[in-house]
Amino acid sequence: MYNDDVHILPKGFAAIEIASKSIRFSMPSDLQTGALLKALVGSKPKALVLEIGTGTGLATAWLLAGMDADSLLLSIDNEARYQSVADNILGDDKRLSLLCTDAGQWLDDNQEQKFDLIFADAWPGKYANLDAALGSLAVGGLYVIDDMMTQPNWPAGHEDNVTKLVAELESQADLQIVKMAWSTGILIATKK
Numbered sequence: 001m002y003n004d005d006v007h008i009l010p011k012g013f014a015a016i017e018i019a020s021k022s023i024r025f026s027m028p029s030d031l032q033t034g035a036l037l038k039a040l041v042g043s044k045p046k047a048l049v050l051e052i053g054t055g056t057g058l059a060t061a062w063l064l065a066g067m068d069a070d071s072l073l074l075s076i077d078n079e080a081r082y083q084s085v086a087d088n089i090l091g092d093d094k095r096l097s098l099l100c101t102d103a104g105q106w107l108d109d110n111q112e113q114k115f116d117l118i119f120a121d122a123w124p125g126k127y128a129n130l131d132a133a134l135g136s137l138a139v140g141g142l143y144v145i146d147d148m149m150t151q152p153n154w155p156a157g158h159e160d161n162v163t164k165l166v167a168e169l170e171s172q173a174d175l176q177i178v179k180m181a182w183s184t185g186i187l188i189a190t191k192k
């Protein structure tokens with residue numbers, strides 16, 4: 001029977017999962033989101049890719065697995081303890097740059113750089129600094145967010161943030177949006 005099981009995992013994924021558990025990293029992307037990111041980024045040859053919120057590198061591993069040899073991925077997190085897991089396991093991949101800094105400030109300071117795919121998986125780039133994140137998206141680029149359906153770790157009242165974010169994205173004349181009630185709740189926007 002057809003289902004959304006994911007059987008083939010990217011290089012380094014199993015090791016990242018083990019390390020994530022050992023440091024009790026509690027915010028991992030799920031397998032469906034990862035597989036989707038791999039397929040989407042595979043549609044973008046020579047892509048410049050931005051991940052906001054490296055965590056321990058689970059989605060980073062999926063993105064690298066889908067990218068061609070000429071693509072580059074910049075992944076930003078402000079927690080060195082999490083990001084060092086990604087560095088230890090994926091850091092040999094020359095297509096990957098890891099930056100440990102505040103992503104909101106970085107977005108505000110780097111508006112000249114345009115990305116073909118942005119996976120915004122932290123507060124900045126999603127619930128803050130949204131204009132800067134969308135301003136960093138190339139024409140034809142994909143802006144991808146997950147965790148749009150209620151999650152067990154949401155703080156009280158977070159539904160309102162999600163509602164406002166979706167309304168804000170839907171109001172942007174230069175974006176085409178698709179909302180998927182699948183995985184943890186995915187939204188993809190493409191820039192006209």
Ligand SMILES: C[S@@+](CC[C@H](N)C(=O)[O-])C[C@H]1O[C@@H](n2cnc3c(N)ncnc32)[C@H](O)[C@@H]1O
Nearest residue numbers: 027028029053055058059077078079102103122
């Ligand atoms: C949902 S987790 C990322 C999960 C990761 N993408 C994955 O696939 O497992 C969110 C991450 O955003 C990071 N973060 C939170 N605030 C941030 C900020 N202001 N700047 C950069 N990273 C931030 C956290 O440290 C955390 O690792």
